[in-house]
Amino acid sequence: xxxxxxxxxxxxxxxxxxxxxxxxxxxxxxxxxxxxxxxxxxxxxxxxxxxxxxxxxxxxxxxxxxxxxxxxxxxxxxxxxxxxxxxxxxxxxxxxxxxxxxxxxxxxxxxxxxxxxxxxxxxxxxxxxxxxxxxxxxxxxxxxxxxxxxxxxxxxxxxxxxxxxxxxxxxxxxxxxxxxxxxxxxxxxxxxxxxxxxxxxxxxxxxxxxxxxxxxxxxxxxxxxxxxxxxxxxxxx
Numbered sequence: 001x002x003x004x005x006x007x008x009x010x011x012x013x014x015x016x017x018x019x020x021x022x023x024x025x026x027x028x029x030x031x032x033x034x035x036x037x038x039x040x041x042x043x044x045x046x047x048x049x050x051x052x053x054x055x056x057x058x059x060x061x062x063x064x065x066x067x068x069x070x071x072x073x074x075x076x077x078x079x080x081x082x083x084x085x086x087x088x089x090x091x092x093x094x095x096x097x098x099x100x101x102x103x104x105x106x107x108x109x110x111x112x113x114x115x116x117x118x119x120x121x122x123x124x125x126x127x128x129x130x131x132x133x134x135x136x137x138x139x140x141x142x143x144x145x146x147x148x149x150x151x152x153x154x155x156x157x158x159x160x161x162x163x164x165x166x167x168x169x170x171x172x173x174x175x176x177x178x179x180x181x182x183x184x185x186x187x188x189x190x191x192x193x194x195x196x197x198x199x200x201x202x203x204x205x206x207x208x209x210x211x212x213x214x215x216x217x218x219x220x221x222x223x224x225x226x227x228x229x230x231x232x233x234x235x236x237x
Contacts, residue, residue, distance in 0.1 A: 001154040004201040005214075006164070007069025007190035008229050011035055011060045013183070018068035019202065025230055028183025028223065034172065035060040047125070050112060052093040055122035058084060058170035061186030062126045065166060069190045074131045080190075081134030081156050082123045083167045085141055085149040085222075087182075088174040089119035095175060122170070134162045146182065146221055147212050154207040157193045164192040169222055187222050189229070202229040 008019035012026035016039050034053040037045050040063050051059065062082070066072040071080075097113035115121070123136035135156065139149050146169065153167035168188030171180050191205060203215040205225075212219045214228045 001158040001208075002204055002206040003154060003157050003165075003191035003193050005189050005203060005205055005225075005229060006192050006201045007065045007067075007071060008188075008202065008226060009061050009064025009066070009068050010187040010226070011057050011064075011185040012187075013185065015039060016060050016064050018064040019226075019229055019233060020068050022230060025227055026185075028185050030173075030179035030184065032057075032172070032184040040064075047129075050115075051122070051125065052090065052096075052113065052116040054090040054093055054119065054170065054172045055116050055125060057172050057186045058122035059125055059129075061168055061170065061188045062122075062130075062166055065168070065188040065190050066130055071190065072130065077131040077133045078164075079134055079160075079162045080132045081153075081160070081162050081165045082126060082132060082136045083139065083149050083153050083156070083165060084120075084123065084137075084186075084188075085139045085146055085169040086119055086171060087141055087180040088171060088177050089138070089140060090116060090121070091177070092172060092174045093117055126166075132166070134160070134165070147219060150205070150212050150219075150222075150225075151207050151210065153191055154205065154212075157191060162193070164190055166190050182222065187226060189225065203232045 012028050035056050037048045094117050100108050100110040120138045153165040157165050170186040171184050206213045219225050
């Protein structure tokens, strides 16, 4: 099973970024700033303003990835699936919503927060904004193998008629939980299934015997994949 990585986008400690305009690899740690509308879009955007922090972080990573692949603008809907891995998910939003329920014995429960108390909400938002019609999936992990979701993405690409799969991770701080090994932020790659597209790609990603390879080299993590993509881009330049 194989595909071509055509776009890379992220939200890291220093903010939003994408592969083809990055001067250096981003750094993830135990601090981050939730993206604001002006970090992504020039015009006012009421829908973005209503999103919770987890959804903003995930949507920002997807937006930067599509922008990097020159797939942000669209007229006709695209058969592209979306998958994301998370540890804490939207738990902080759940806790914030619960606080509004407790405060007024249910009378002051926030409808805005309630709308984002599922971790896959930002995948639906991305589908609406960018015309994506493929399946969407959130995988919860607790110290598991983070590359499992990349394997699932390649399987989805091989077993469907999708043009591509957007896949990555999204993490934001959650009160009482330690920072995950990936750090806080989001990182997404777009994997397309056709031979290398005219716009070019970072390279080939494959699944062989339950092992993920990028340009024939084994991968250890999403951040390892990002570093390999940026290195491939520099070598090509």
